[in-house]
Amino acid sequence: MKIIVCVKQVPDTSGKVSVKADGTLDRASMATITNPDDLNAVEAALTLKDQNPEAKIIVITMGPAPAEGMLRELLAMGCDEAVLVSGREFGGSDTFATSQILAGAIAHIGLEDDDIILCGRQAIDGDTAQVGPQIAEKLNLPQVSYVSELQVEGKTITCRRALEDGYMTIKVSTPCLLTCIKELNEPRYMSVSGVMEAWNKPYTVFDFETLKDEPLIELDTIGLKGSPTNVYKSFTPPQKGGCTMMPGADKESCRQLVDTLAAKHII
Amino acid sequence: MTEFKNTEISEFSGVWVFCEQRAGSLMPTDFELMSEGRKLADELGCELAGVLLGDDVDGIAKELGGYGADKVYVCNSPLLKHYTTDAYAKVFCDLVVEKKPEIVLIGATNIGRDLGPRCAARLHTGLTADCTHLDVNMEKYVEFLAANSTMDLSKQNLDMADRNLKMTRPAFGGHLMASIICPRFRPCMSTVRPGVMKRAEFDQAKADACVIEHPAFELSEADIHTEVVEVVKAAKQLVDLTGAEVVVAVGRGISKDVEKGLALAEELAALLGGVVGGSRAAIDAGWLTADHQVGQTGKTVHAKIYVALGISGAIQHMAGMQDSECIIAVNKNEGAPIFEAASYGICGDLFSVTPMLIEAIAATKAEKAAV
Structure with a gap:
C-alpha cells in the first residue's frame, strides 16, 4: 500500500505580508511554511502507517528547488520518500496545469489497487481547493473532499465529509483521492531520530525530461502556456479610512457614539 | 448538434447557474448567483439558465425564475438525490457539451467547490475559485477598479471592447485582489463566494414565465464510485452569519x-x-x-x-x-x-x-x- 501526499510550500499569509509597488507579492520578504491543510494530509498518512507499517508514504510537491527544505521536514516527520517536481516548463501553472503535472508525476510513480492519494483541502496562498479534485479527474479516480474523519478497512475507506450544515458519510474504494481539513487530526512534530534519518531517505527530482513521456504531460497543457486562466489584473484594495475615533473610552464617549448612531438611524 | 470544441469561442452562448439543492431545498446562494447571472446575461444579450439536479425537484425550479432565470434545466433521478461527485459531474458536463454555455457560475459551497474543479478538468477549461466580483462589460469593470483598487487607471492599457468575463477574487488571504480571465476556452467557469452577490427582488411574473426543461441524460449506478451512507444535518442550530444584519x-x-x-x-x-x-x-x-x-x-x-x-x-x-x-x-x-x-x-x-x-x-x- 502506497500513500501519496501532495503538499505545497506557501508564503505565511497569517504573518506580515508585503506587496510591491507593482501590485505583486513581495515573496522574498515572507517566511514560507508547509501549507496547513497539507500537514493534516501528511498526519493522516502517518496515522495510517502507524496502523499498517507496511504502507509507504511518498510526499510530492511541485515548486522551486528550495522546496527541498519542506520535503526534508516531512521526511523527518516520518514520510518515507519525497519527490520534488521542478522545471521551468512547469512555471506559471494555474490549477488546471498544476493538477495536470502532478497527475503526470503520480502516473509516473505508478498507482496500484490499494493506493491512496491525500491532499490538503486548499492552500492559503490561493485558497482555491481545486488542485485535489482536478488531479482525481485526470487520473480518473473517485474523490472525497473536505474529509474530517477517515477509516480504512482493506480497500474500503469510510470518510466523514464536512458540509456547512452537517456532514455526509461516504464510502469509497482505493485507489482514490481524498482532500483533508484541519478537523481531521493534529499534525505531529518531527522527531529527533526522524531529523537524522531525513537525509538518508530517498529524495528524487522529477523535471520535464523525467515526465515528458507521460501522456498527461504535453507542453500545451502545462506551465503558463497550458493554463486556461490568466491573471488579467492584480491590485491592492484601497485603505478605507475615515474612521471617527471617539475621544475616550468612557461613558460619555459611548453615549456620544450611540447618539450618533441613533441620529443616523443606524440603531 | 455540432461537435464540442472548447476553443470555438463563438459557438458558446448563454449564462448558466448550477443550482444546488440539499434535501430537496434550494440553497440561498442559488438566488444570489441567479441575480448576478441575470446582470451578466443582460449585458451579453443572452439567455440565463439554471441547472438543477436532484430527485423529484421540479417543484422548486420555478422559484429560480423569480430571480432571473429564463429557463431551468431539471434532471431528476434517484441517483441524483444526494450529491455525489461522479453522478453530478457526469450529468452536468454532458449537458455543457450538448448546450455549450459561455459562462458557468457555481456557488463556492463545500459541494460547489467539489463539483466545479472536477467539471473544469473534464471540460478542459479554466475555473476561478471563490470569486467576489464579476464583470463582462469593460466600462463597469473600470468603474469597479476605480472604486476598489489603488491602481492608476490612466496608466492601464485596457481594451474597452473586451467581453471576457473578468473574475475578481481575493488572493494571499485577502492581501491582494486578482482579476482572472479565461480567454481561450469555453465555458468560462467560476465558483462564487456565498453571501457576496446581492439577491434581487423576487418577481412572481418572471417565476411564472420561467421555462422548465427536462433534457435527456444518461446515468447509471456504474457511473458512481462512491456510496453515500448517510447525510446528517448538524443537530445544533448553526449561526447564520451571512444573512445577519x-x-x-x-x-x-x-x-x-x-x-x-x-x-x-x-x-x-x-x-x-x-x-x-x-x-x-x-x-x-x-x-x-x-x-x-x-x-x-x-x-x-x-x-x-x-x-x-x-x-x-x-x-x-x-x-x-x-x-x-x-x-x-x-x-x-x-x-x-x-x-x-x-x-x-x-x-x-x-x-x-x-x-x-x-x-x-x-x-x-x-x-x-x-x-
Missing part, C-alpha cells in the same frame, strides 16, 4: 476572560438583534465553533452594523467584513489595523467599554420606545 464579533482581545467576553458579545448582539461571530483566532482557540468564523477562510458578512471587539484586524479577517455598512471597533491598541476599516472606533478595554455601550444603547432604545 448585525454581527458582534470577538477576537483575541477576549482571552483575558473568555467567558465574560463572550457573554458581553452575546448581550450586545441580542440587544441589537444580531448574532455573534469571531475572528480566526477566536475559532482556532476553540472559543467559538467554526460556523462563527468571519474572514477569508470563514464567512463573508454584509452587516448593517458590525461590531469588532478585541479584533486587531488581520487582512484575513477584514476580507470577510469590510463591506459592512457601519463598522464599530473596540480595541486597546490604538494602532490596530481594524481602525482603518472602521467607521467608528473606541480605543479602550472591551471589558469596560462594552457594558457602557450596552447601557447607552439600552437607554436609547428605551427613550425611543417611550416616544
Whole structure:
C-alpha cells in the first residue's frame, strides 16, 4: 500500500505580508511554511502507517528547488520518500496545469489497487481547493473532499465529509483521492531520530525530461502556456479610512457614539 | 448538434447557474448567483439558465425564475438525490457539451467547490475559485477598479471592447485582489463566494414565465464510485452569519476572560438583534465553533452594523467584513489595523467599554420606545 501526499510550500499569509509597488507579492520578504491543510494530509498518512507499517508514504510537491527544505521536514516527520517536481516548463501553472503535472508525476510513480492519494483541502496562498479534485479527474479516480474523519478497512475507506450544515458519510474504494481539513487530526512534530534519518531517505527530482513521456504531460497543457486562466489584473484594495475615533473610552464617549448612531438611524 | 470544441469561442452562448439543492431545498446562494447571472446575461444579450439536479425537484425550479432565470434545466433521478461527485459531474458536463454555455457560475459551497474543479478538468477549461466580483462589460469593470483598487487607471492599457468575463477574487488571504480571465476556452467557469452577490427582488411574473426543461441524460449506478451512507444535518442550530444584519464579533482581545467576553458579545448582539461571530483566532482557540468564523477562510458578512471587539484586524479577517455598512471597533491598541476599516472606533478595554455601550444603547432604545 502506497500513500501519496501532495503538499505545497506557501508564503505565511497569517504573518506580515508585503506587496510591491507593482501590485505583486513581495515573496522574498515572507517566511514560507508547509501549507496547513497539507500537514493534516501528511498526519493522516502517518496515522495510517502507524496502523499498517507496511504502507509507504511518498510526499510530492511541485515548486522551486528550495522546496527541498519542506520535503526534508516531512521526511523527518516520518514520510518515507519525497519527490520534488521542478522545471521551468512547469512555471506559471494555474490549477488546471498544476493538477495536470502532478497527475503526470503520480502516473509516473505508478498507482496500484490499494493506493491512496491525500491532499490538503486548499492552500492559503490561493485558497482555491481545486488542485485535489482536478488531479482525481485526470487520473480518473473517485474523490472525497473536505474529509474530517477517515477509516480504512482493506480497500474500503469510510470518510466523514464536512458540509456547512452537517456532514455526509461516504464510502469509497482505493485507489482514490481524498482532500483533508484541519478537523481531521493534529499534525505531529518531527522527531529527533526522524531529523537524522531525513537525509538518508530517498529524495528524487522529477523535471520535464523525467515526465515528458507521460501522456498527461504535453507542453500545451502545462506551465503558463497550458493554463486556461490568466491573471488579467492584480491590485491592492484601497485603505478605507475615515474612521471617527471617539475621544475616550468612557461613558460619555459611548453615549456620544450611540447618539450618533441613533441620529443616523443606524440603531 | 455540432461537435464540442472548447476553443470555438463563438459557438458558446448563454449564462448558466448550477443550482444546488440539499434535501430537496434550494440553497440561498442559488438566488444570489441567479441575480448576478441575470446582470451578466443582460449585458451579453443572452439567455440565463439554471441547472438543477436532484430527485423529484421540479417543484422548486420555478422559484429560480423569480430571480432571473429564463429557463431551468431539471434532471431528476434517484441517483441524483444526494450529491455525489461522479453522478453530478457526469450529468452536468454532458449537458455543457450538448448546450455549450459561455459562462458557468457555481456557488463556492463545500459541494460547489467539489463539483466545479472536477467539471473544469473534464471540460478542459479554466475555473476561478471563490470569486467576489464579476464583470463582462469593460466600462463597469473600470468603474469597479476605480472604486476598489489603488491602481492608476490612466496608466492601464485596457481594451474597452473586451467581453471576457473578468473574475475578481481575493488572493494571499485577502492581501491582494486578482482579476482572472479565461480567454481561450469555453465555458468560462467560476465558483462564487456565498453571501457576496446581492439577491434581487423576487418577481412572481418572471417565476411564472420561467421555462422548465427536462433534457435527456444518461446515468447509471456504474457511473458512481462512491456510496453515500448517510447525510446528517448538524443537530445544533448553526449561526447564520451571512444573512445577519448585525454581527458582534470577538477576537483575541477576549482571552483575558473568555467567558465574560463572550457573554458581553452575546448581550450586545441580542440587544441589537444580531448574532455573534469571531475572528480566526477566536475559532482556532476553540472559543467559538467554526460556523462563527468571519474572514477569508470563514464567512463573508454584509452587516448593517458590525461590531469588532478585541479584533486587531488581520487582512484575513477584514476580507470577510469590510463591506459592512457601519463598522464599530473596540480595541486597546490604538494602532490596530481594524481602525482603518472602521467607521467608528473606541480605543479602550472591551471589558469596560462594552457594558457602557450596552447601557447607552439600552437607554436609547428605551427613550425611543417611550416616544
